[in-house]
Amino acid sequence: MRSLPPLVKLIEKCSKNDDMEKKLKRYKYGMLILTFFAYMSYHLSRKPLSIVKGELHHNCSKEDLQNGNTTHNTSTWCDFPPFDSPDYKSLFGELDYAFLFAYAIGMFFSGMIAERVSLRYFLSIGMITSGAFTAMFGIGYFAEVHVLYFYIIAQVFNGLAQTTGWPGVVTCVGNWFGKSKRGLIMGVWNSHTSIGNILGSVVASAFVGSQWGMSFVVPGIFIAVMGVIVFFCLIENPSDLGIDADSSNCICNYERVNANEVVPLNQFYADDEEGPKCDDGNKVSDGIREEVAISFLAASKIPGVIEFSLCLFFAKLVSYTFLFWLPLYIQNQSSLGAADSGLMSTLFDIGGIVGGITAGIISDKLNGRAYTCGVMLIIGAGMMGLYNTYGSVSLTVNIVLLLITGAFVNGPYALITTAVSADLGTHEVLQGNSKALSTVTAIIDGTGSIGAAIGPLLTGIISQKSGWQSVFIMLISSNIIAVFCLIRLMIKETRQLRQEGGLLHSCCPLNNDDEYSVLIREDRMV
Numbered sequence: 001m002r003s004l005p006p007l008v009k010l011i012e013k014c015s016k017n018d019d020m021e022k023k024l025k026r027y028k029y030g031m032l033i034l035t036f037f038a039y040m041s042y043h044l045s046r047k048p049l050s051i052v053k054g055e056l057h058h059n060c061s062k063e064d065l066q067n068g069n070t071t072h073n074t075s076t077w078c079d080f081p082p083f084d085s086p087d088y089k090s091l092f093g094e095l096d097y098a099f100l101f102a103y104a105i106g107m108f109f110s111g112m113i114a115e116r117v118s119l120r121y122f123l124s125i126g127m128i129t130s131g132a133f134t135a136m137f138g139i140g141y142f143a144e145v146h147v148l149y150f151y152i153i154a155q156v157f158n159g160l161a162q163t164t165g166w167p168g169v170v171t172c173v174g175n176w177f178g179k180s181k182r183g184l185i186m187g188v189w190n191s192h193t194s195i196g197n198i199l200g201s202v203v204a205s206a207f208v209g210s211q212w213g214m215s216f217v218v219p220g221i222f223i224a225v226m227g228v229i230v231f232f233c234l235i236e237n238p239s240d241l242g243i244d245a246d247s248s249n250c251i252c253n254y255e256r257v258n259a260n261e262v263v264p265l266n267q268f269y270a271d272d273e274e275g276p277k278c279d280d281g282n283k284v285s286d287g288i289r290e291e292v293a294i295s296f297l298a299a300s301k302i303p304g305v306i307e308f309s310l311c312l313f314f315a316k317l318v319s320y321t322f323l324f325w326l327p328l329y330i331q332n333q334s335s336l337g338a339a340d341s342g343l344m345s346t347l348f349d350i351g352g353i354v355g356g357i358t359a360g361i362i363s364d365k366l367n368g369r370a371y372t373c374g375v376m377l378i379i380g381a382g383m384m385g386l387y388n389t390y391g392s393v394s395l396t397v398n399i400v401l402l403l404i405t406g407a408f409v410n411g412p413y414a415l416i417t418t419a420v421s422a423d424l425g426t427h428e429v430l431q432g433n434s435k436a437l438s439t440v441t442a443i444i445d446g447t448g449s450i451g452a453a454i455g456p457l458l459t460g461i462i463s464q465k466s467g468w469q470s471v472f473i474m475l476i477s478s479n480i481i482a483v484f485c486l487i488r489l490m491i492k493e494t495r496q497l498r499q500e501g502g503l504l505h506s507c508c509p510l511n512n513d514d515e516y517s518v519l520i521r522e523d524r525m526v
Contacts (some may be wrong), residue, residue, distance in 0.1 A: 002118060002120075002236065002237075002240050003240075004235065004240060004241070005120060005231065005232050005233050005234060005235065006232050007232040007233050008027075008233065008235055008241075012241075020243060023241065023243065024238065024243050027176075027235055027238070027241060027243075028176050028177070028238075030233075031172060031173070031176050031234070031235055032173060032176070032177075032185075032189060034229070034230065034233055034234060035169040035172050035173055035189075035234075036189055036192045037192070037226060037229075038123065038127065038165070038169055038226055038229075038230050038234075039165055039166070039169045039192045039193070039196070040192040040193075040195055040196040040199070041127065041196065041219075041222055041223040041226040042127070042130070042162055042165040042196065042223065043192070043193050043194075043195075043196025043197050043200060044196040044197075044199050044200040044203070044219050044222060044223065045130060045131065045134040045158075045162075045200065045216075045219040045220060045222070045223045046099075046162070046196075046197075046200065046323070047196070047197050047199075047200025047201055047204060047219075047323070048134075048137075048138075048200055048203070048204040048215040048216050048219055049095065049096070049099075049137070049216075049324065050201075050323060050324045050325065050326065050327050050328070050342070050345070051200075051201055051204035051205055051208055051215060051327050051338065051339075051341075051342035051345075052204060052208055052212045052215050052216075052338075053092050053327065053328045053338075054208075054327060054328055054331045054337070054338030054341060054342075055080070055208045055209070055212050055338045056079065056080045056083040056088070056092075056212075057079045057080075057083045057084060057088040058078070058079070058331075058338065080141070080146075080212075081146040082146055082147070082148045087464065089460045089461075089463055089464040090460050090461060090464055091148065091460075092328075092460050093456060093457045093458075093459065093460020093461060094148075094152065094457070094460070095151060095152065095155055096155075096324045096453075096456035096457060096460070097453055097454075097456065097457040098152045098155040098156050098159065099155040099156070099158060099159040099453075100159060100320065100449060100452050100453030100456065100457075101159070101450075101453040102155070102156045102157070102158075102159030102160050103159035103160070103162055103163055103449050103452070103453070104446055104449035104450040104452065104453050105446075106159065106160040106163035107163045107166070107167075107442050107445055107446035107449050108442055108443070108446040109163075109442075110163040110164055110167050110442055111167040111438040111439045111440075111441055111442020111443065111446070112438070112439055112442065114164075114167040114168055114171060114438040114442075115171075115438045115439060118236070119168050119171060119172055119234065119236040120230065120231060120234045120236060121231070122164055122168055123164055123165070123168040123169070123227070123230050123234065124227045124228065124230045124231035124234075125164070125227070126161050126162070126163070126164025126165065126168070126227070127161075127164070127165070127223050127224065127226055127227025127230060128223075128224045128227040128228070129157075129161040130158055130161035130162050130164075130165075130220075130223055130224075130227075131219075131220040131221060131222070131223040131224030131225075131227065132220065132224065133154050133155075133157045133158035133161060133220075134154075134158055134216050134217075134219055134220035134223065135216060135217045135220030135221065136154040136158075136216075136220075137151055137154040137155070137158075137216045138212075138213035138214060138215060138216025138217040138220065139213065139216075139217070140154070140213070141211065141212055141213030142211075142213050166417070166441060166442075166445050167438040167441045167442050167445075168438075170417075170418065170438075170441045171236075171438045171441065172234065172236055172237075173186070173189065175236060175237045175238065176237075176238060185360075186360060186418035187356050187357040187358070187359060187360020187361065187414065187415070187418070188357055188360070189418065190356045190360075190414045190417070190418045191353040191356060191357065193349075193352070193356075193410075193414065194349035194350065194352040194353045194356070194406075194410065195349075195353065197323065197346070197349040197352075198346040198349045198350065200219060201327070201342045201343060201345060201346045201349075202343065202346070203215065203218050203219060204216075204219075204342060205338075205339040205340075205342040205343050206339075208338050208339050208342065209337070209338065209339050299439040299440050299443055300443055302440060304370075304420075304489065305440060305443060305444065307370070307485055307486055307488065307489055308369075308370075308416050308420050308444055308486070309443055309444045309447035309448070310447065310482075310485040311373065311377075311412075311416065311482045311483075311485040311486050312413070312416045312417065312444055312445070312447060312448030312451070312482075313447050313448055313450060313451035313482075313485075314451055314478040314479065314481050314482035314485070315373075315377065315409075315412050315413045315416065315448065315451075315478075315479070315482045316413055316448035316449065316451045316452040316455075317451035317452060317454060317455035317475075317478050318380075318384075318409055318413075318455065318475045318478050318479055318482075319409055319410055319413045319452070320451075320452035320455050320456060321455040321456055321459050321471070321475060322348055322406075322409060324456040324459075325456060325459050325460075325463075325471075326345040326348055327341045327342045327344075327345045328341070329468060330344050330345060330398075332468070333391070333392050333468070334392065334398075344398075344399075344402070345402075347399055347402040347403050347406065348402050348403075348405065348406035348409075348410075349406060349410075350403060350406065351402065351403040351404060351405065351406025351407040351410070352406045352407065352409070352410030352411070352414070354403075354407050355376070355406065355407030355408055355409070355410050355411030355414065356410060356411055356414030356415065356418075358407065358411060359372055359373070359376060359411040359412060359414060359415040360414075360415060360418075363415060366493075366497065367496075368493035368496070368497065369415060369416075369420045370486045370489035370490045370492075370493055371489075371490050371493040371494060371497070372412075372415060373412040373415055373416060373420075373486060374483050374486050374487075374490045376408050376411045376412045377408075377412050377479045377480075377482050377483045378479070378480075378483055379408045380405070380408035380409045380411075380412070380479050381476045381479035381480055383401070383404055383405040383408050383409075384405055384409070384472055384475050384476050384479070385472065385476055386401055386405075387401040387402065387405045388468070388469065388472040409479075412482070413448075416444065416448070417441075417444070417445055417448070420444070451478075455474075455475075455478070458474060459471050459474075462474060
């Protein structure tokens with residue numbers, strides 16, 4: 001049992017007479033809200049660069065005409081060096097790649113670290129560090145730093161610091177919430193991603209036209225303050241309060257006896273012999289089950305981890321391309337400025353909120369995560385084609401297509417990174433070992449983050465050489481490939497749908513709350 005955060009200790013002293021049920025409900029939903037705002041701040045601090053790109057390099061001749069200036073003989077006089085060169089899109093791609101590649105590599109290690117250290121310290125230190133490097137990018141404006149490597153270094157270290165977020169918050173929520181209605185709960189909870197993007201866009205747009213450095217400094221301060229709040233408030237596991245949120249997690253068979261009848265089990269073994277173990281391989285020490293963190297290789301062998309990891313590689317490639325490049329695309333394809341383009345791009349994230357919640361509800365009803373993801377990915381590919389073709393027809397059409405496209409692009413991405421990761425991290429083959437959740441989450445999201453790093457980088461290169469049409473061909477192709485990555489699981493779930501008359505219910509004698517294991521029971525590890 002870990003020590004309680006300072007603020008929680010104070011609350012406990014003031015509410016000693018509360019019954020266990022009331023205490024569980026208070027902290028359960030308190031941690032859900034806290035992790036929501038914590039990860040919202042992560043995405044709020046990622047968004048500014050996509051808004052500021054349009055200000056770092058834009059048409060200075062157009063600005064001359066608006067202001068009546070005729071004294072400048074260069075079309076780049078108002079750009080911010082080193083982004084005033086003709087290959088500015090490639091430079092933007094390098095900035096995106098620096099952040100996302102560091103994020104992807106760091107993610108594979110952060111999950112294993114998160115399982116072995118206090119999540120409260122892990123998250124709070126990561127958030128404060130991320131805030132410092134987010135602000136560092138903005139300080140470059142006030143210090144008039146025109147060296148590209150300064151901004152690349154800020155991006156690399158910020159990317160590494162941000163890897164603390166996802167394994168930490170998903171593990172915490174997974175510890176507090178069981179599998180019942182997990183798709184719906186995590187679908188709503190995962191709206192923190194889109195809300196963070198929206199708030200990041202609003203904050204960055206407020207400063208981009210005057211002092212774009214503040215577009216980074218303000219989000220940096222926000223995430224750092226949230227890191228301090230997490231340190232004082234986060235409870236990683238119900239067991240830290242002496243609460244048994246899910247008594248079914250322990251697979252070992254034992255009976256309670258009086259204290260005077262207890263005999264340490266290790267007395268029955270020689271010094272060189274191992275003590276008894278649970279069926280899941282976790283050690284039992286004096287009647288207490290000790291969970292052991294699993295290896296990276298063991299976590300990757302859990303049925304479904306590889307398929308969903310590969311699917312997320314392509315789904316996140318698409319989602320993060322929109323995250324980092326949509327404001328500039330809107331600015332290039334319309335007469336809107338950097339600030340208005342940034343605000344317009346928030347419609348994509350609003351659609352993403354609806355898509356994430358809808359994906360969670362549907363996958364709960366059908367009991368089919370892969371089937372839900374596959375169908376939404378196919379529709380999303382079609383919507384991207386429609387948006388590229390007809391998005392410039394009128395403002396109304398652009399708004400409608402942005403909302404719908406955002407729903408079907410972010411829906412599968414949200415479902416995989418939340419409910420699917422939590423399902424697989426608590427898969428039946430682990431027999432209640434919650435230590436696997438961070439590693440499984442890191443494998444899935446780390447693989448997806450590699451795609452997220454490649455997508456924006458390729459977008460900078462392709463848009464520079466071939467235009468935006470070729471970028472959308474890449475995005476649509478990525479969605480289609482993502483569907484093929486899930487085809488085996490989709491076929492299995494489709495058969496189940498037919499057998500049960502359109503709804504997936506329990507088809508074998510398993511726990512009613514065990515949703516995903518029904519679908520992949522044939523792939524159990526031995």
